Amino acid sequence: MTDQAAGVDALQRIALKIFLDDEAVLDPRDVIPIFHRWIQTSAVDGLLIDLADYTHMTSGPSVLLAAHEGHYAIEQSGGRLGIQYARRADQKGALAERLHAAARTLVKAGRLLEADTSLGGQVRFRGDQLECLANDRLSAPNRRETLEAFRPAVESLLATLGPDDDWSLTQEADERERFGVLATSGSGAGLDLLEARLG
Amino acid sequence: MSWKETLGDRIPAELGREIDTYENQIALKRQGKIDDKVFAETRLRRGAYGQRYDNGQRNDGNGVKLLPFPSDGQTKGPDTVWDAPGMMRIKIPFGGLTADQMDTLADLSEEYSDGVCHITTRQDIQLHFVHIDDTPALMRRLAAVGITTREACGNTVRNVTACPLSGVCRDETFDVTPYAEASMRFLLGHPDTQDFGRKFKVAFSGCREHACGLVNMHDFGGIAVTREVDGVTERGFEAYVGGGLGAVPHEAKIFDPFLKEEDVLPTLQAMSRVFARLGEKRNRARARIKFLVQQLGIDEFRRLVREEREALEHDDRWSAFIERVNTPTDAPLLEGAGSDEAAGSDAFQAWRRTNVYPQRQPGYAVATITLPLGDLSGWQLRRLATLARRFVGDAVRATVEQNIVFRWVREADLPELHQGLEALGLAQPGAGTIADITACPGTDTCKLGIASSRGLAAELERRLADQLSSLDESVRNLRIKVSGCFNSCGQHHISDLGFYGVSRHVGGNVVPHFQVLLGGKWVENAGSYGLAIGAIPAKSIPEVVRRITDRFVEERNGDESFYDFTSRIGKRALRDMLQDLTAVPDKLVNADFYRDWGDPREFGIGDMGVGECAGEVVSLTEFDLAGAESQVFEAQLALEENDPARADKLAYGAMLQAAKGLIKTEFIDISDDPSQIVTEFRTRFYDTEVFFDKYAGGKFANYLFRRHEQAGPTAERDVARQLIEEAQLFLEATHACQARLAAIPPPPTAAAGPSLGGVQ
Known part of the structure; x- marks a missing residue:
């Protein structure tokens, strides 16, 4: 295993994001009471600590639910609104397993938002795109070699999410940004199906 | 790896x-x-x-x-x-x-x-x-990029601040940046700065008139001045010491009207040694240098520092930096070029009006990047670095108004820079206006926050930004600053309209409020500190802003400043016009009042166990607390009328009345005799530590005891002013104690109780 591959394999800080189908239907401020409720009811995975309201910002997290294991956020980087789960604490298993675990946590949170009656049943997330970020420039610098080292694990996840889909990976072009890929397929399943596939 | x-x-x-x-x-x-x-x-x-x-x-x-x-x-x-x-x-x-x-x-x-x-x-x-x-x-x-976090917190010399326009300002006496940098380097980790009882803040300002370095609110501050000696221009600083905001604000006192440039570092070293040796160590509430200056008197403090200075062993660093002070701190990346001021889109013109400052160097300008609540994402900051490399190189500074400035922007490049900022979502106009609000973290992340300073600031910014272009110019240029508690990290004392978070016990619930402060001055290096005129429910603060600013527009005399306007109208009249806003509607009528801005949780919700007797006693206590608040306010008016003795008497009376109200929860027949009130209060609430704050212990009770032991009212304005601040804090502590007694988990963390201690 090359140093690069070893670094990527050790990667723990993974962030996954799925995007809103129609951004106009969600005002991030409406998520604030929902995240508070999630804390009260332990609705999502992890030790939920607190909420940060960044709705005054035009980039980055808009509403953040801070948790010990990883943060949930209504996220707007790149001008695209979605929900992100950014893992912080170490997990066991190989990188592909850790990616699967993070995806399960993310999809579960996305499903809860879709089902939340206070949002009027309008919120839908796209199943045909997934952003994977390596939130660790030491283990996974944004280079071409990192993509090659990362590819098996992410393709394993994509095979679970859309086994019959033809996924393509686009790497973040700016070397100063975190290593990240946008996975895109021609057709996207709903989160209910993705949740079932992730098991 | x-x-x-x-x-x-x-x-x-x-x-x-x-x-x-x-x-x-x-x-x-x-x-x-x-x-x-x-x-x-x-x-x-x-x-x-x-x-x-x-x-x-x-x-x-x-x-x-x-x-x-x-x-x-x-x-x-x-x-x-x-x-x-x-x-x-x-x-x-x-x-x-x-x-x-x-x-x-x-x-x-x-x-x-x-x-x-x-x-x-x-x-x-x-x-x-x-x-x-x-x-x-x-x-x-x-x-690896030349930044240390050493001594960013703790009982140390904190970040040395300076005007972000230093070196390019049209009004400055000279560029103070080299002096700020030399002070920082010299004091960082210096053996004489390692044994303070509390933090020490240093600032430098290039002029006296503007806000710049906010010298008046610093432990040590220097305003650039020059003088002619035998035909030679000498540089120096009008040096101040003992200023500070916090719970008990002090305006700095002049230490030396002309501290020669080569004397700045040794004087800071000598001052550090005096502070370390004589400053309070055990009682952190009185450990800032302002208390030492007050205790010794400025003359004795000055004598001690000068004596210490004489005894110091020479250090080459004291003056080594001086040979570089005429070298520009930063230089233009590109050759200057003017621009057609009328060109550009409406959005650009609006931004240019508020966010661009023409430098004294022709063809260049300082552009302010307005950051809402001081926040920007990592992605935005990285791309801002790209814009910096393109337009100004490393000529970038963060400001005390929680913005970032690009210095040395060619005026001809301003439209392109604006376009670049638009692409980052950072092209908001309104820098330095009423819509550019300063706020500390408050309850969002600070352990000491009582109310949501950022929540209130965000709400006010939202409303004011929408109206910015239609606001009267006199209002547009006002400053609003918000703190989550009285510790003043949001610098509420030095704004036109200042607010700090408190809580009030209303009908068995705890309701977020903000104290409204008027009379502060941002300009003249924080030239005057505002005083509280009353606590208003958090949800009514936008209406407070609207009413006061509307009245300013309607009743302003010519070019009268807001400071002069509020002084002329008087705090009583301003308080009267807000009186109806102090009301908190019943929870069934408007539950929103029982939540803080941006937080849907019920504020201070908890199990209630208040019986009928307790309820009655609480209402008597409330009555006394209201009376005490009224006395504190009267004390402020007396101070305004230059009657410190009366102000002192009223502030003392306010503490007595608040203490009496608390005593009534246990002993309803308490008399009006001050000695009996103090004795009973000491026995029932101080010795038992019932009144104690988790962090501050019994410090607020000591304000009452100290004043009670004093022979009579003071005739000194500064002393009376301090007593008013202390009385206000005593009242807040009484409110907190009352909430604990009523078995209401007080905000913000029920287990800890509302902290009235100092910031770390």
Whole structure:
């Protein structure tokens, strides 16, 4: 295993994001009471600590639910609104397993938002795109070699999410940004199906 | 591979050793070989600060819940759980940033924090939700770009601040940046600055008139001045000492009308030695240098410092930097070029009107990047670094108004820069206007926050930004500053309209309020401190702003300043016009009043166990508290009327009445005799520690005891003013105690009780 591959394999800080189908239907401020409720009811995975309201910002997290294991956020980087789960604490298993675990946590949170009656049943997330970020420039610098080292694990996840889909990976072009890929397929399943596939 | 190995010799050796030592201390703490308090001060001195809920509990709106971090009893300070996220304060001397530093800060915010960089009111940058185990790597990456977090917190010399326009300002006497930088370098880690009882803040300003360095509110401040001696122009500073905001604000006193430039560093060293030797160490509430100056008197303090100065062994560093003071701090990246001021889109013109300052160097301007609540994402900061490289190089500074400025922008480049900022979502106009509100973190992340300063500021910004173009110019240029508690990190004392968070017990509930302060001056280096005129429910504060600003527009005399207007109208009249806003509607009528801004949780909700008797007694207590508040306000009016003796008497009376109200919860027949009130209060609430604040202990009670022991009212204005501030704090402590007695989990953390202690 090359140093690069070893670094990527050790990667723990993974962030996954799925995007809103129609951004106009969600005002991030409406998520604030929902995240508070999630804390009260332990609705999502992890030790939920607190909420940060960044709705005054035009980039980055808009509403953040801070948790010990990883943060949930209504996220707007790149001008695209979605929900992100950014893992912080170490997990066991190989990188592909850790990616699967993070995806399960993310999809579960996305499903809860879709089902939340206070949002009027309008919120839908796209199943045909997934952003994977390596939130660790030491283990996974944004280079071409990192993509090659990362590819098996992410393709394993994509095979679970859309086994019959033809996924393509686009790497973040700016070397100063975190290593990240946008996975895109021609057709996207709903989160209910993705949740079932992730098991 | 670790960051230490990867960065190698890019980390300066001394900084590297310091961080290695810090990392070892973390390991030793994990092994239980370092005491909690010692480790807390150790990490604070390296900028690793606590954050709200790090005691492992939080009121989720339904009650206090434990946060079961997997720390297995490990702590990083008293009541501070190891795995609870903390805040990292990063010192940016005089706010000066290079493009490379911006890149690194952006990376760190993404990898160790929540993707957001926060600019503070002291030109620092703060990252939140940082795990302590990540802090050594974070520090190494900062060190590799020339930033240290050393002494960002703790009882140390904090970030040295300076006007962000230094060197390019049209009005300055000279560029103070080299002096700020030299002071920072000289004092950082200096043996004479390591034994303070409390923090020490230094600022430099290039002129007397503008806000600039806010010298008046600093422990040590210097305003640039020159004089002619035998036909030669000498540089020096009008030096001030003993200023400070916080719970008990003090306006700085003049230490030396002309402190020669070569005397700045030795004087700071001598002052540090006097402060370390004679400053209070045990009672942190009275440990800032302002109390020492007050206790000794400015003349004796000055004598001691000069005596110390004479005894100092010469240090070449005192004057070594002076040969470089005429070298520009930063230089233009591109040759200057003017522009057609009428050109550009409407959006550009609106931005140019408020966010562009023409430098004294023709063809160049300073552009302000307005950051809402001082926040920007890592992605924005990285791209801002790209814009800096393109337009100004490393000529970038953070400001005490929580913005960033680009200096040396060619005027001809302004439209392109604006376009670049638009692409980042950072082209908001309104810098330095009423819509550019300063706010401390408050209840969002600060352990001491009582009410949501950021929530209120965000709401006011939203409303005012929409109206900015239609606001009367006199209103547009006012300043609003908000703090989450009385400690004044949001600098509420020195704004036109200041607010700080308090809570009030209303009908069995705790309701978020803000004290309204008027009479502060941002200009003239924080020329005057505002005083509170009354507490208003948080949800009524936007209406407070509307009413006061409308009246200013309607009744302003010519070019009258807001400060002069409020002085002329008088606090009584201004308070009267807000009187109806003090009302809190019944919860069934409007439950919104029982929540804070931006937070749907019920404020201070908890199990109630108040019986009928208690209810009646509480209402008597409330009555006395209301009377006490009224007396404090009357005291302010007396001070305004230049009657310190009456002000003193009223402030003392307010504390007595508040104490009496509390005594009534146990002893309803308490008389009006001050000695009996003090004796009963001492026995029932002080000796039993019932009145004690978790952090501050009995300090607020001591305000009453000290005044009671005084022979008679003071005739000194400063002393009376301080007593008014102390009476206000005594009242807040009484409110908090009353809430505890009523068995209401007081905000913000029920287990801890509302803290009235000082900031770390």
